Amino acid sequence: MLAVIDVWLGRLLALGAALSALLMIFCAGSLGYGILVRLTTGASSIWPIDMAGHTLVYIVMLAAAEAFRRNEHIGVDLLTARLPPRGRAIADRWAALVVLVTAAVLLWTGIDMVQFSRAINLHTSDYVELPLHIVQAAMPVGAFMLALAAARRLFGPPPAQEEEP
Template structure:
């Protein structure tokens, strides 16, 4: 279990760092687009598409860290409303539902990326499959976080995991 958590921690941290880089790229590309459009009067044909693509990657890479930290508003509400004895069960149900959802995203995201691999992004000579690949890549990374979170919830005594999991946020 320790090796899995170590691998998951490194994968989640790397995904989060890449999401931050993608966010910086979105900001830079959007700034470039504004300058070329409104200052120079000659809008760039590729920067808007590139910014949108980087934003998609940012979201799906950030998904790994979000799932690992349990940053889901509806889930927090369910956990807070349930009695302490039921909280572990709620966490497990949410974890299994998340795994199913991520598996579906991996399956259909891969199929979609393969389906559009012969199409290029507008204004760029890059296949659009690279954009669609964010779905299965980010979802696969998020699987590790969901499993790790479920393992930590399960190994803690009933009720004790609530405070412990809030501390996990600082370790990612």
């Protein structure tokens, strides 16, 4: 059963990372377009800068869970590398618990934030004027994915017993 969960969780988090990568390409392309417009016409194109800011929220939130699953997040390796294997396993579980709690708080507040922005019809205060809840939706979506990854690490076998993909 755990293998099936791992497969589906891996697919979900890989999809989030792939979407994040596509958004990075879009962000770079739109900024390149803005530079090209300025160089060729002398006019400023404002929307690429606005969209870069909005997509950056999605880039970070969608990729965070996959980075955590792969153990590529920022850690205090200077301390944990000196611990015995049991100490490293405890430190890893503690980190997973902290990430799970943080993700739960982000999920809770993110849902509340999106509902509030949608209820009063807030829009971004830039040239693009997107409905703000669309930009903010990245937070609860990414937090949910991060919570799944953290729960898997917290309640699953320790990383030392898992096989690397």
